Amino acid sequence: MKPTYGTVSRSGLIAMGSSLDQIGSFAKTSEEARILFDAIKGHDPKDSTSLPENFFEGDKRNGKIIGVPRHFLKEGLDKGVLDNFETTLKELEEKGYVIKDITLENFKYALGVYYIVMPAEASTNLARFDGIRYGLSVNGEDTIEVNEKTRREGFGAEVRRRILLGTFVLSSGYVDAYYRKAIAVRALIREELNRVFEDVDAIAMPTTPTPAFKIGEKTEDPLSMYVADIFTVPVNLAGAPGLSVPSGTVEHEGSKLPVGFQIVTKHGDEDTLF
Template identity: 50%
Template sequence: MHPTDFTIRGALEALGEGIVTSEALTAAHLEAIEALNPRLNAFVTVTAERAMEAARASDRRRANGVARPLDGVPLAIKDLFCTEGTRTTAASRILGDFVPPYESTVTANLLRDGAVFLGKANLDEFAMGSSNATSAFGEVENPWKRGNDDGTRLVPGGSSGGSAAAVAARLAMGATATDTGGSIRQPAAFCGIAGMKPTYGRCSRWGVVAFASSLDTPGPVARTVEDCAILLGSMAGHDPRDATSADRPVPDFAAACARGVRGLRIGVPREYRLEGMPDEIEALWQQGLAWLRAEGAEIVDISLPHTKYALPTYYIVAPAEASSNLARYDGVRFGRRVEGGDLKDLYERTRAAGFGAEVKRRIMIGTYVLSAGYYDAYYVRAQRVRALIKRDFDEAFRSVDAIVTPATPSAAFAAGEKQDDPVAMYLNDVFTVTANLAGIPGLAVPAGFDRQGLPLGLQVLGRDFDEETVFAVGTAIEHAAKLTAVPQVRAFA
């Protein structure tokens, strides 16, 4: 077995038994990054020397009998998480040379538990996108291919496309990611891996570059549901520096994966059957429900009547918050500066040069909906609808334990295929944005393939702070699916 083929659970067991060392694991992943990153572009920054030092320190701890929960596991860190002494760019020119003097809470928690950081993963600029095509550092390539077509580059999804591509291609065992409208679950589904958006407040946002503060949710991506549970156990926890961080104990998420689903009631929302949805998505959905039924779960039809308003609501709330958050990038305090004739000119030149087209588009949308005369008509109304969407889920969870839907409306599409149509791009989030608006946990699970051999995922949604049930249902789907196919572009294929 090659070191890059280990799951996180498998690696921890092998490390504990002395079958492999963290130094060997880390070296193998760095070798894979060196070989494949020029093609996939999954990493913006690779921290090879730091990673090897951390791996050797991990091996010393293990030899001394003081191993930590994640000791020696090589991870990729989405380049939205501030990492002390390591460049953090948010995939934007405006932060191209920014080196934070502090560590985000989530990454500090992972370091506390012994994880090894391989480098910073590429993403859509400021996490705004569904294809990883808006990065100032170039597009990321999905390691999966359509059949035998090696010539067509497919998108990995976004915004956490670098994280998902790195994990799928065996360049990292797991990765941090963030989900504002589907940015963990959509790339996970496109790349054939698992991705968990926990409940809003479960993981601290302190030290995570902000997009939309009431929606942004850090979480893990990994090759299995259990690996996501292991990572979330380290990433989560109360943080007094984040006013939205929940002061709740962190359960044993990994143990919950083995619970099973017997006796659970699984909701199927009728509003998620969209007109024109590919028949293979519908077939996979039905197959997933059949697997759960066979394991003893009861399938229940439910209604989430305000679902149809979710996308327009999201694309008012998220840009509004983005326009406010991104006002701090003015060329004065930190980040890129382009000199001007006066202060106003400096602001304009700096922001024009520093922000890409999609970020500018969302700032302008957000500024418009917050402007005098439109604030009540758009932003206030969107917040009211958001409350109704949350109420729909609260009502549903009175009668069901979890909800299962498709993760995406299609498999991964070709690079450039939808890039000229922002609305078509935004529709990729149609199944995922409701969980962000409601703040509930959502998990993408690889469950099958389309006719061209591309991975498709199912989504499991749960009650606030009930990630345990979500992991249990996701594990049942994963075990029933028994997927063994691997991407064509991967380490040591």
């Protein structure tokens, strides 16, 4: 479960992408996830992004209209995952929910936006881990060697990759070309999501476009690994709450692998989400 941005304090959390970081929960059931969320949510003066207490008293919909952006599910979606998703929607219809097709045109840009904004923020936040001022320190002959060894040993390959990408998009000559444009598109994604929630109470999507891949299988191909986030990063960019629940298994390469069903609601409406 990923809560609305700012509902759970980030105080004490090591910052990576400050405008994206949120503390969520894993649980056996959605009810247990709700119990945990209720226990950890609330305003915290130690977190500048923490929402005020009166935010939690806002309008709650608790409706039964679920929007589905089917146009966004056409490309790159595993057939087994799509069939599982449609089966789950039919089960919800049988329980009285109304399924409505919606359009989210800007969602197709979300993956690119995320992998500009997130690395940019990560490169800034993680710059403090230099072996001198903060955190881990590895001995070296001079300051430069201390910095190199500390960051090489303290960060994994993926973190280093994102730091390099973030440093690039924030460098002179590229801020306007990439970062500022990504920020502008991010605002459009959030505005579009808010408009859609005027007509529906929740949005449903698969959690990932394919079943789980093997551990380490995508290590040498990070781009294909990033694509697995295509249905979740728009929600994170918008700061909206989302919940992924198991929706059965699909056949994949001779194995039955679990897949997820993702539900998204408007900002602050975790009640409808659960």
